[in-house]
Amino acid sequence: MSTTAAPSAHRPIVDEPVPQPVRWGAPELARLTAMVQQPSLFYWKGPQTTALIEEFRRHYAFKYCYPCSSGTASLHIAVAALKLKPGDEVIVAPITDMGSVIGVLFQQGVPVFADLEPRTYNLDPADVRRKVTSRTRAIMAVHLAGNPCNTTALAAIAQEHGLALIEDCAQSWGARHQGQPIGLVGDFGCYSFNDFKHIACGDGGLVATNSEQLGPGLAKWGDKSYDRVAGGRAPEELAANYRMSEPQSAVAAAQLGKLTDIVARRNRAGELLTARLAGAPGLLLPTVAPGDFHSYWFYLLRIEPAKFTVSRNELAAAFNAEGVIAGPGYIPTTVYRYPVFQNHNFFGGAWPVRDLGLTTMDYRQVNCPVAEAIIADCITLRINEAMSDAYIEKVARAVQTVTRRLARA
Ligand SMILES: Cc1ncc(COP(=O)(O)O)c(C=O)c1O
Missing domain, CATH: 3.40.640.10 (Type I PLP-dependent aspartate aminotransferase-like (Major domain))
Incomplete structure (x- = not known):
């Protein structure tokens, strides 16, 4: 009788729950x-x-x-x-x-x-x-x-x-x-x-x-x-x-x-993440204009899909498997592609300004190619003010490890 060893449980690189800020007190x-x-x-x-x-x-x-x-x-x-x-x-x-x-x-x-x-x-x-x-x-x-x-x-x-x-x-x-x-x-x-x-x-x-x-x-x-x-x-x-x-x-x-403290902590976490993710294959990190200060409500990065062996959604799932709180995409589509715009269904199925000839806008014809590309290839990572440097280091290590594993040779 042959015995098969039970598969060892995968220990994610981010091996702790996401830190939760205490918001009220x-x-x-x-x-x-x-x-x-x-x-x-x-x-x-x-x-x-x-x-x-x-x-x-x-x-x-x-x-x-x-x-x-x-x-x-x-x-x-x-x-x-x-x-x-x-x-x-x-x-x-x-x-x-x-x-x-x-x-x-x-x-x-x-x-x-x-x-x-x-x-x-x-x-x-x-x-x-x-x-x-x-x-x-x-x-x-x-x-x-x-x-x-x-x-x-x-x-x-x-x-x-x-x-x-x-x-x-x-x-x-x-x-x-x-x-x-x-x-x-x-x-x-x-x-x-x-x-x-x-x-x-x-x-x-x-x-x-x-x-x-x-x-x-x-x-x-x-x-x-x-x-x-x-x-x-x-x-x-x-x-x-x-x-x-x-x-x-x-x-x-x-x-x-509490604003100053919350923002300082989030900025530190976001900037550290950017520093540690530099060089990860296939990732396009958010840029902040020189002289500007980003307060990181969340961390939005893009991927170069052709550089991976898996889809954007599979990549985000692989981040999740390593304990990273990541979501494929941000909002589901550009705003003008929401049904309310596509159907011009603003007031009981009508749009008075267009019905009266005050605009020729047709949202079915609108296309913002850069925004469409962002929607298709972005990944959101969670940032909050309770995340320590050590936690962010783990997140970065996990993202680096996964991207290297799934990048095309
Ligand atoms: C960019 C932006 N504008 C406006 C709003 C609307 O804010 P509220 O939900 O407080 O109405 C939000 C809310 O998520 C937002 O993210």
């Missing part, structure tokens, strides 16, 4: 405890929302700040404040969250997708310039994954053509472009506190501007066009209720106290 509790003594949880002049604005200003030098219910809301408020005419165009990135474009569509604007830079995954200023038309009103710069956009170049285009620049900072808390916190170059900085972001309060957002023209009216765009400053109800515009509330503000204000 004494600072949040202190604010929430103070909050429950308050007679009201309404946001306007509420102590927690006031504290949130003060804490936010410690990081971002904005005169006008409006905390609101989500990042999507912050972007919608920014777009609404521009008072688009139906059919006006806003240039946007094709790899982003739906929240970037929702406000444009609700304001009867037309999202126009421009292509991305291959290694930062942010808007390519050259393609943005090509997409400007007589209908363009704004550029929305999405700082993807924590990496700052080239807002210097985008602001120059905006200025040249008299456009607004909206910065979608949802994924990039703490990132800096040429030494300056992102959000401050454009006309609006828009931020998200949703649960998955660097700092969070469940759901929340903040829109901010230094524009003397747009700033004073900002709050009305998130508060039914009610005038909380002068009092009274005489809505002059159609505006949603995107108000913040005191419980969310309490948590968000406390979270802002």
